[in-house]
Amino acid sequence: DTEVTQTPKHLVMGMTNKKSLKCEQHMGHRAMYWYKQKAKKPPELMFVYSYEKLSINESVPSRFSPECPNSSLLNLHLHALQPEDSALYLCASSQESLRRSSGSRYEQFFGPGTRLTVL
Amino acid sequence: SQQGEEDPQALSIQEGENATMNCSYKTSINNLQWYRQNSGRGLVHLILIRSNEREKHSGRLRVTLDTSKKSSSLLITASRAADTASYFCATSTGGGNKLTFGTGTQLKVEL
Numbered sequence: 001d002t003e004v005t006q007t008p009k010h011l012v013m014g015m016t017n018k019k020s021l022k023c024e025q026h027m028g029h030r031a032m033y034w035y036k037q038k039a040k041k042p043p044e045l046m047f048v049y050s051y052e053k054l055s056i057n058e059s060v061p062s063r064f065s066p067e068c069p070n071s072s073l074l075n076l077h078l079h080a081l082q083p084e085d086s087a088l089y090l091c092a093s094s095q096e097s098l099r100r101s102s103g104s105r106y107e108q109f110f111g112p113g114t115r116l117t118v119l
Numbered sequence: 120s121q122q123g124e125e126d127p128q129a130l131s132i133q134e135g136e137n138a139t140m141n142c143s144y145k146t147s148i149n150n151l152q153w154y155r156q157n158s159g160r161g162l163v164h165l166i167l168i169r170s171n172e173r174e175k176h177s178g179r180l181r182v183t184l185d186t187s188k189k190s191s192s193l194l195i196t197a198s199r200a201a202d203t204a205s206y207f208c209a210t211s212t213g214g215g216n217k218l219t220f221g222t223g224t225q226l227k228v229e230l
Contacts, residue, residue, distance in 0.1 A: 040223075044220075108162075
């Protein structure tokens with residue numbers, strides 16, 4: 001199974017709502033990622049989890065709260081979002097480098113994304 | 120800030136022609152990867168070239184890397200309508216699993 005799944009596909013929420021995005025992979029990957037992508041722009045890294053621990057937070061506002069309950073699941077909890085947070089949210093996974101200093105040595109597998117609209 | 124700048128921003132060709140996209144980056148890299156994204160969907164990995172490699176092939180894809188010029192190119196030969204997509208280069212620098220994506224090239228292959 002080389003698939004990364006994301007739910008929901010589409011999400012519309014108000015600025016006072018609390019919602020969660022979910023991501024799942026069963027490839028045994030120990031690195032998982034959240035990206036944000038605006039229209040006609042490249043993906044921007046938000047968070048990286050390595051062995052279920054948060055290893056990179058790209059100065060993301062606290063209204064975005066990631067969670068990695070186990071090695072297969074990655075959540076992104078959303079609270080008090082702004083309309084400018086509307087975007088495509090992509091989850092990805094990859095093998096984890098044994099040597100951290102070697103950088104990202106492996107391809108990343110992406111899910112289809114969640115299209116988020118904040119009203 | 121974005122690591123890679125790609126050109127052209129958009130490219131329109133006829134089916135059967137070759138398509139070349141270029142990527143320039145700013146700092147030393149461990150490797151450079153190319154991804155394809157069909158409209159509004161997830162990205163698909165195409166090819167990875169390490170910093171000590173100069174050229175790599177995969178099917179109709181040919182990637183070159185010139186670390187002295189901090190640039191890479193992706194050549195798609197004998198293009199097909201199904202190749203219509205956005206193409207991004209992504210660079211890996213330093214430690215950790217961070218990938219930084221370039222600005223992307225929108226390729227349209229017309230019948």
